[in-house]
Amino acid sequence: MIDQKITIIGGGNLGGAIAFGLIKSKQIQPSAITVTRRRLNLLEKLQEQGVKITNDNVEASKNADIIILAIKPYQVLEIIQEIKPVLNSNQILISLVAGVGLQKLEEVAGSDVQIFRAMPNTAIAIQESMTLISTNVKSEELRNLVLHIFNQLGQTTIITEDLMAAATVLASCGIAFALRYMRAAMQGGIEIGFGAEMAQFITAQTVKGATGLILDSGRHPEQEIDKVTTPRGITITGLNEMEHKGFSSSLIQGLIASFNKIEKG
Ligand SMILES: NC(=O)C1=CN([C@@H]2O[C@H](COP(=O)(O)OP(=O)(O)OC[C@H]3O[C@@H](n4cnc5c(N)ncnc54)[C@H](OP(=O)(O)O)[C@@H]3O)[C@@H](O)[C@H]2O)C=CC1
Numbered sequence: 001m002i003d004q005k006i007t008i009i010g011g012g013n014l015g016g017a018i019a020f021g022l023i024k025s026k027q028i029q030p031s032a033i034t035v036t037r038r039r040l041n042l043l044e045k046l047q048e049q050g051v052k053i054t055n056d057n058v059e060a061s062k063n064a065d066i067i068i069l070a071i072k073p074y075q076v077l078e079i080i081q082e083i084k085p086v087l088n089s090n091q092i093l094i095s096l097v098a099g100v101g102l103q104k105l106e107e108v109a110g111s112d113v114q115i116f117r118a119m120p121n122t123a124i125a126i127q128e129s130m131t132l133i134s135t136n137v138k139s140e141e142l143r144n145l146v147l148h149i150f151n152q153l154g155q156t157t158i159i160t161e162d163l164m165a166a167a168t169v170l171a172s173c174g175i176a177f178a179l180r181y182m183r184a185a186m187q188g189g190i191e192i193g194f195g196a197e198m199a200q201f202i203t204a205q206t207v208k209g210a211t212g213l214i215l216d217s218g219r220h221p222e223q224e225i226d227k228v229t230t231p232r233g234i235t236i237t238g239l240n241e242m243e244h245k246g247f248s249s250s251l252i253q254g255l256i257a258s259f260n261k262i263e264k265g
């Protein structure tokens with residue numbers, strides 16, 4: 001069980017999904033969760049589940065054990081300043097904000113607070129996130145607590161801060177890249193004969209199967225691809241045509257462009 005009181009500042013896509021995911025996990029009482037945003041009417045569903053809602057970040061942070069920052073990057077430093085007067089050294093501050101490093105967060109929040117960064121993806125809405133965590137906090141107990149919270153919402157790993165930009169690209173942006181593959185596969189599927197709905201279902205189940213093969217076996221994708229590519233066959237013809245058109249190269253260049261965007265700020 002999670003006995004701590006959790007405040008989520010910014011109940012949008014991620015903040016809201018975390019609250020719903022935690023409730024679903026049954027590891028925490030809904031009344032131990034507070035979610036803030038300015039348009040409170042958009043938090044009605046969470047309120048119906050027993051979550052406390054407010055537009056007062058300071059009040060919501062006062063008695064929280066854990067404060068999760070799920071606002072936009074351009075707001076994060078201002079909002080830390082806003083809640084700083086009520087922060088204390090027993091509290092854990094977890095920033096989900098992309099592109100704002102631990103050093104900057106520590107500078108603004110002060111070194112007393114226990115600061116973590118967590119980088120999830122939108123599959124957190126179905127408790128299937130890949131969440132990467134970084135921190136300077138040394139306490140195993142606190143690290144395990146933060147891991148435990150995000151483990152309710154998918155898979156979680158602690159990494160060093162210098163890898164957080166790469167983690168943001170590969171996991172958080174990565175889900176959009178994977179979905180764009182799916183959209184393209186569907187469009188191709190429609191052109192060769194399926195209706196959109198059927199093409200979507202076939203594509204989604206096929207991607208799920210590919211994911212399962214890799215996660216279950218830990219084998220390199222190319223080993224699984226080798227099992228599909230009959231010599232002089234149909235698959236290798238398609239794969240090679242995709243590579244001639246720059247499939248892998250364009251994906252890698254896209255990842256690097258996203259990475260450079262974070263690095264440049
Ligand atoms: N989306 C993603 O896939 C990922 C996002 N991130 C990071 O997570 C953060 C949140 O992203 P996301 O959930 O997509 O963004 P959203 O825009 O969906 O959520 C941000 C929320 O903050 C609320 N908000 C704005 N101002 C305030 C304020 N002063 N006080 C309290 N709440 C406020 C907004 O609601 P209202 O306007 O009603 O106040 C909104 O619901 C970003 O920093 C992003 O970098 C990280 C990994 C993945």
Ligand SMILES: O=C(O)[C@@H]1CCC=N1
Nearest residue numbers: 097098168169172173
């Ligand atoms: O695109 C963005 O900036 C955010 C951070 C990672 C995913 N979405």
